[in-house]
Amino acid sequence: xxxxxxxxxxxxxxxxxxxxxxxxxxxxxxxxxxxxxxxxxxxxxxxxxxxxxxxxxxxxxxxxxxxxxxxxxxxxxxxxxxxxxxxxxxxxxxxxxxxxxxxxxxxxxxxxxxxxxxxxxxxxxxxxxxxxxxxxxxxxxxxxxxxxxxxxxxxxxxxxxxxxxxxxxxxxxxxxxxxxxxxxxxxxxxxxxxxxxxxxxxxxxxxxxxxxxxxxxxxxxxxxxxxxxxxxxxxxxxxxxxxxxxxxxxxxxxxxxxxxxxxxxxxxxxxxxxxxxxxxxxxxxxxxxxxxxxxxxxxxxxxxxxxxxxxxxxxxxxxxxxxxxxxxxxxxxxxxxxxxxxxxxxxxxxxxxxxxxxxxxxxxxxxxxxxxxxxxxxxxxxxxxxxxxxxxxxxxxxxxxxxxxxxxxxxxxxxxxxxxxxxxxxxxxxxxxxxxxxxxxxxxxxxxxxxxxxxxxxxxxxxxxxxxxxxxxxxxxxxxxxxxxxxxxxxxxxxxxx
RNA sequence: GCGGGCGUAGUUCAAUGGUAGAACGACAGCCUUCCAAGCUGUAUAUGCCGGUUCGAUCCCGGUCGCCCGCUCCA
Numbered sequence: 001x002x003x004x005x006x007x008x009x010x011x012x013x014x015x016x017x018x019x020x021x022x023x024x025x026x027x028x029x030x031x032x033x034x035x036x037x038x039x040x041x042x043x044x045x046x047x048x049x050x051x052x053x054x055x056x057x058x059x060x061x062x063x064x065x066x067x068x069x070x071x072x073x074x075x076x077x078x079x080x081x082x083x084x085x086x087x088x089x090x091x092x093x094x095x096x097x098x099x100x101x102x103x104x105x106x107x108x109x110x111x112x113x114x115x116x117x118x119x120x121x122x123x124x125x126x127x128x129x130x131x132x133x134x135x136x137x138x139x140x141x142x143x144x145x146x147x148x149x150x151x152x153x154x155x156x157x158x159x160x161x162x163x164x165x166x167x168x169x170x171x172x173x174x175x176x177x178x179x180x181x182x183x184x185x186x187x188x189x190x191x192x193x194x195x196x197x198x199x200x201x202x203x204x205x206x207x208x209x210x211x212x213x214x215x216x217x218x219x220x221x222x223x224x225x226x227x228x229x230x231x232x233x234x235x236x237x238x239x240x241x242x243x244x245x246x247x248x249x250x251x252x253x254x255x256x257x258x259x260x261x262x263x264x265x266x267x268x269x270x271x272x273x274x275x276x277x278x279x280x281x282x283x284x285x286x287x288x289x290x291x292x293x294x295x296x297x298x299x300x301x302x303x304x305x306x307x308x309x310x311x312x313x314x315x316x317x318x319x320x321x322x323x324x325x326x327x328x329x330x331x332x333x334x335x336x337x338x339x340x341x342x343x344x345x346x347x348x349x350x351x352x353x354x355x356x357x358x359x360x361x362x363x364x365x366x367x368x369x370x371x372x373x374x375x376x377x378x379x380x381x382x383x384x385x386x387x388x389x390x391x392x393x394x395x396x397x398x399x400x401x402x403x404x405x406x407x408x409x410x411x412x413x414x415x416x417x418x419x420x421x422x423x424x425x426x427x428x429x430x431x432x433x434x435x436x437x438x439x440x441x442x443x444x445x446x447x448x449x450x451x452x453x454x455x456x457x458x459x460x461x462x463x464x465x466x467x468x469x470x471x472x473x474x475x476x477x478x479x480x481x482x483x484x485x486x487x488x489x490x491x492x493x494x495x496x497x498x
Numbered sequence: 499g500c501g502g503g504c505g506u507a508g509u510u511c512a513a514u515g516g517u518a519g520a521a522c523g524a525c526a527g528c529c530u531u532c533c534a535a536g537c538u539g540u541a542u543a544u545g546c547c548g549g550u551u552c553g554a555u556c557c558c559g560g561u562c563g564c565c566c567g568c569u570c571c572a
Contacts, residue, residue: 410531440534461531472532
């Protein structure tokens with residue numbers, strides 16, 4: 001399963017889906033470019049999400065359509081916004097490395113036992129270390145001292161100058177811990193001509209902030225009433241320590257986020273609603289149910305703002321035999337609006353005229369990675385088939401396929417080429433289609449298989465007489481003859497489901 | 499960021515301290531009335547920088563990138 005990832009990456013490059021950014025300069029870690037087919041695929045997924053969220057949102061639990069509007073906010077915002085959201089603090093965990101064990105620890109996750117009498121060395125332990133283990137280690141290393149002879153202090157409270165007297169959690173010798181270093185996940189830049197701390201700004205690490213910042217603007221301008229949603233699709237940037245697994249974890253990526261604002265008492269109802277809606281979304285794109293897994297994120301792992309999160313996980317090949325996150329549906333409470341109201345000093349409360357009350361609504365956030373979605377669609381579509389010339393085909397749902405159809409004259413003779421060109425011109429205004437004339441027909445079918453084109457229309461010598469073409473189905477390789485004037489209707493039905 | 503492995507054509511792989519090769523793919527031509535056929539031809543590679551050497555793709559150092567394991571992923 002893991003080896004399949006290599007084949008998928010090779011196919012993506014060979015056929016023009018995804019390239020390493022700055023390829024000719026040797027690449028740059030964590031950044032990717034989308035080629036001619038990749039951008040079509042990505043746009044298809046993006047447009048479908050926008051359609052299903054903003055243009056034609058789902059029917060709500062009470063049988064009436066819900067209300068969602070869109071925004072497109074700036075990537076760079078006032079830096080105070082990231083103080084309020086917790087990103088400046090939250091992404092700033094000081095880390096300590098051990099030179100001997102080569103392990104890295106969060107300074108606030110390690111406690112140190114300091115001898116009460118001030119004699120001898122101190123010992124560091126993981127914050128979850130149990131007493132039994134501590135005593136065992138002390139017995140070995142501390143010359144008969146026991147827990148009661150020490151004071152407990154968290155490592156991040158101890159001056160780095162004293163680190164040389166501390167034995168690291170996984171060593172026997174003192175002085176192996178480095179001084180704490182800050183790791184900030186946010187990319188920063190400077191606004192204006194001079195680069196100084198006064199005009200430092202950040203590239204957004206997630207798109208949702210732009211929604212919260214515009215909550216009041218949208219309420220005041222759009223006649224929306226709680227419950228309602230604001231959606232956004234756009235790029236986000238995180239300076240990941242370790243970009244991994246192709247486009248799964250990259251430093252520049254694209255998110256599709258909905259913030260659903262509702263009253264606190266309705267949260268359970270809407271939470272379940274959105275889990276169901278979002279699941280249906282992925283299923284409707286051809287993702288198999290067995291490829292999805294729902295993780296009710298354990299309390300300890302929840303983000304600081306969330307009281308409940310369900311991760312929709314996909315069976316990515318690199319995660320085999322497990323799953324990895326595709327989408328998160330989080331109850332964010334009213335943390336964000338509260339924080340931004342407090343830090344900005346602006347009054348952004350919602351006013352309910354009917355009930356005559358003011359409040360900050362709670363938020364359910366279905367948030368998915370567009371670029372992760374692209375990878376999931378590619379992985380899901382990748383199908384090995386020894387029985388066909390290409391050896392593999394991409395089983396995209398027709399609505400997601402970068403090319404909807406190829407028009408193939410059986411030979412390069414004018415009697416085949418001319419009707420094919422005519423058909424191509426008719427189709428191309430409505431569908432992304434290819435006209436491919438060169439080389440033998442088997443070779444062309446194989447090429448279309450590899451890029452996941454669901455249908456090939458072949459013009460042959462009988463076309464001139466019966467005004468029909470042969471349509472060849474990608475998955476079954478079966479052929480069927482249909483009239484030329486039915487081709488558009490055929491494609492519409494297959495792509496949009498009728 | 500740490501440790502290990504690795505970088506040869508578009509892809510998958512060979513080879514070598516002294517001329518870098520194949521398969522598939524791509525392209526051009528011939529052929530061809532439905533699944534990469536056949537034939538002919540063309541283009542394309544030692545990631546980058548430096549060192550050792552008469553000479554480096556090969557040895558050494560750095561750098562960039564990829565893979566695996568840690569760590570990280572509020």
